[in-house]
Amino acid sequence: MLKKQFKNTNTIPSVLGLGMMRLPKAKAGSEDIDRAKAAEMVEYAYTHGINYFDTAYRYHAGDSELFAGEALKKYHRESFYLASKMPIWMAETPQDVERIFKDQLERCQVDYFDFYLCHAQNKDNFKKIREFGAYEFLSKMKEEGKIRNLGFSFHDTPDVLREIVETYSWDFAQIQLNYLDWEMQDAKAQYEILTEHGIPVMVMEPVRGGSLASLCEESDQMLKEAEPDKSIASWAIRYAASLPNVQVVLSGMSNMEQLQDNIATMTDFKPLSDTDRKVLEEALDVYRKNNLIPCTGCRYCMDCPFGVDIPRVFKIYNQYKISKNAEGFLRDYKELGEAGPESCRACGACMQYCPQKIQIPERMKEIASAAKAMEG
Numbered sequence: 001m002l003k004k005q006f007k008n009t010n011t012i013p014s015v016l017g018l019g020m021m022r023l024p025k026a027k028a029g030s031e032d033i034d035r036a037k038a039a040e041m042v043e044y045a046y047t048h049g050i051n052y053f054d055t056a057y058r059y060h061a062g063d064s065e066l067f068a069g070e071a072l073k074k075y076h077r078e079s080f081y082l083a084s085k086m087p088i089w090m091a092e093t094p095q096d097v098e099r100i101f102k103d104q105l106e107r108c109q110v111d112y113f114d115f116y117l118c119h120a121q122n123k124d125n126f127k128k129i130r131e132f133g134a135y136e137f138l139s140k141m142k143e144e145g146k147i148r149n150l151g152f153s154f155h156d157t158p159d160v161l162r163e164i165v166e167t168y169s170w171d172f173a174q175i176q177l178n179y180l181d182w183e184m185q186d187a188k189a190q191y192e193i194l195t196e197h198g199i200p201v202m203v204m205e206p207v208r209g210g211s212l213a214s215l216c217e218e219s220d221q222m223l224k225e226a227e228p229d230k231s232i233a234s235w236a237i238r239y240a241a242s243l244p245n246v247q248v249v250l251s252g253m254s255n256m257e258q259l260q261d262n263i264a265t266m267t268d269f270k271p272l273s274d275t276d277r278k279v280l281e282e283a284l285d286v287y288r289k290n291n292l293i294p295c296t297g298c299r300y301c302m303d304c305p306f307g308v309d310i311p312r313v314f315k316i317y318n319q320y321k322i323s324k325n326a327e328g329f330l331r332d333y334k335e336l337g338e339a340g341p342e343s344c345r346a347c348g349a350c351m352q353y354c355p356q357k358i359q360i361p362e363r364m365k366e367i368a369s370a371a372k373a374m375e376g
Contacts, residue, residue, distance in 0.1 A: 001049025002269040004247055007171070007200060011114070011148070013081050013248055015241050016266040017052035018045045018259075019204070020068055021059045022252035031061035035070070041259050042071040046080065048263045054250050056085040056119060057104060069109035082110060083202075085119035085153060086134060094132040101141065115202075116147040117174060122156035126164055135168050153204065158189040165197045172247065174202035178212060179239045179280060181205075184318075191243065200247040206240040207233050207251065211324075219283040226279045233258070234265040235272075235280055242271040292318045293363055294356045301350035301360065309339035310350060310360060317367045326374050333371050341368040 002015040024037040042053070055068040065084060072080060084104050091097050105111065116138065118129055129135055141147045151172035154161055165173070173194050177187040194201050207213055213233040214220055220232050227234070240249045249266075253259045272280070288294055295314035304310055313336065320329035333340060346361035354360065 001263070002241070002266050003049075003051075006149070006247060011081065013052040014050045014266070015247070015249055015269070016050055016237070016262055017054050017083075017202070017248040017250040018042070018050050019250040019252035020053060020055040020064045022254045023060065023064070023067065024254060025060075031063060033060055033063050033067045035067060037255075038067060039071050041253065041256060044256065044259060045263070046075060049267070050263070051080045052083070052115075052248050052250075053080060054083040054115075055108070057087045057090070057100060065104060065107040069107055073109050077110065081114035082108060083115035083117065084108060084113055085117040086138065087119045088125050088128045088132065088134055089120075091128070091132060091134070094134075094137075097132055097134045097137050101138070101146075105146065112146045112148060114148045115172065116141075116150055118152040121152045121154050121160075121164055123160050126160070126167075130167070151199075151202070153202075154190065158186055158193055161190050161193050165193065165199060170199055172200045172202055174204055174250075176205045177201070177203045177240055177243075177246075178206050178208050178236055179284060180208060180212060191245065195245040201243070201245050203240045203246055203249045206249050207236045209252075212236040215283060215287040219287040222279060222283040222286065226276070230265070231261050233261060235276075237262055237265045238270070238272050238276075239280065241266065241269065292321060293358060295358060296356065298355060300353040300355060304344075304350060305347065306343045306345050307338055308341065308343050308364065309336065310364075312336065312339065313341055313364065313367060314358075317370070330371065330374055341365070341371075344368075 003012045004015055005012050018041070023041070024034040026032040026034045053068060053072060055064045057065060059065070060067070068082065072082065086097065086100065088097070091100065118125075118134065118138070121129070138147060138150055142150050149171040151170050151174065152164065153174035154164070155176070175187060175190045175194070176185060177191060181187040191201060213231070215232065223232055223235055237249060237251065240246055251258070251262050253262060293314045295311055295318070297311045297315065299311055301310045316329060316332045316336070320326070341364035344361055344364040348361060350360045351358070
C-alpha cells in the first residue's frame with residue numbers, strides 16, 4: 001500500500017483513505033450503518049495497509065462517528081490515523097463548538113484526532129468560523145494534544161480558498177478533485193493555491209460519488225483497451241494519487257468490491273504516464289460529447305436578447321447530469337430567475353456564434369422540461 005510521509009513528520013498515512021460517508025446501510029432509506037458489513041470492510045482495509053479513516057459529525061445522520069469508534073477501538077491507537085470535522089453551521093453559539101468537539105471525542109472513543117477539519121468551508125461557513133472563534137479554540141485543542149493536525153474541507157471558489165489560507169495557518173486542506181472537476185469545478189486552481197502555500201492536499205470525491213466508475217460505453221472501451229485488467233474507477237483514483245502534492249485520496253467505499261479494487265490500484269502503485277493521460281483525456285472528451293452539453297463557457301453566444309444566461313444554464317444542468325442531485329439542481333435553477341431557459345424565445349441568434357454548434361434553443365427546452373418534471 002502506497003504511503004507518504006506527512007510534512008517531514010513521523011506521520012505516514014496511506015495514500016488511500018477509507019471515507020466513512022457511504023458505508024453499507026442496514027436497510028434502504030435509512031442512514032443506519034450495516035455494522036457487520038462495514039466492520040468487515042474496516043478489518044480488510046486495515047489488514048491491507050489502509051491506516052487513514054475519515055468520518056464526520058453528520059455522516060450517516062450521526063452514526064458514522066459512533067461506528068468509527070466501535071470499529072477502530074480494537075486496534076492500537078498509534079497504528080491508525082483518524083480524521084473528523086467541525087460542522088460550524090450546527091453551532092448556534094461559540095460554546096457549541098467546544099460541546100460538539102468533546103462529543104466527537106466521546107463518540108469516536110479517542111483522546112485525540114490525528115487530522116481535524118473545519119467542515120465544508122465556504123464564504124458563509126468561514127465567516128462563522130471567525131465570528132465564533134472556532135479556529136482559536138481548535139488551535140488550543142491542538143496545543144493540548146487533542147488535535148495533531150488542523151485543516152479544513154472546502155466547497156467554494158478559488159478566491160474564497162485564497163482568503164481562507166491567507167487568514168489562518170493550516171496543516172492541510174481537503175478539496176473535491178478528480179479528472180472531470182479539474183477544469184469543470186476549478187479543482188486545478190484550488191490545488192495550485194494550496195500547493196503555492198505549502199499546504200498538503202487531501203482529495204475527496206476522486207470518483208465523483210461513483211459517476212466516474214463508468215463513463216459511457218465508448219469511453220469505457222477506450223480505457224479498457226489501454227488497461228484491460230484495470231477498472232474504470234482505477235483511472236480516477238490513479239489520477240488524483242499521481243499529483244505530487246496529494247497526501248491522501250479518500251474514497252467513500254460502499255462495499256467490499258469497491259474496497260478491494262481501490263486497494264489493488266494503490267498496491268504497487270503506478271502513477272499515470274503521459275500516454276495514460278492522453279488516453280484519459282481522449283476518453284473524457286468522448287464522455288463530455290456523449291453525456292454533457294459540450295459548452296465550454298466561452299460566452300460567444302452572449303448576450304442573449306431575452307436575458308437568458310446560456311452558459312450558466314448549461315453549467316447547472318451539466319452538474320446535475322453528473323451528480324444526479326435533483327435538489328441542488330432545482331435550487332440553482334430557481335436562482336436563475338428570468339435568466340433561466342423559460343425566457344428563451346428560440347430566436348436562434350446565439351447559435352451562429354457557438355463554436356460547439358450546440359442546438360441552444362432545443363437544449364433550453366429540454367432543460368426547462370427536466371426542471372418541470374422534477375418539480376412534479
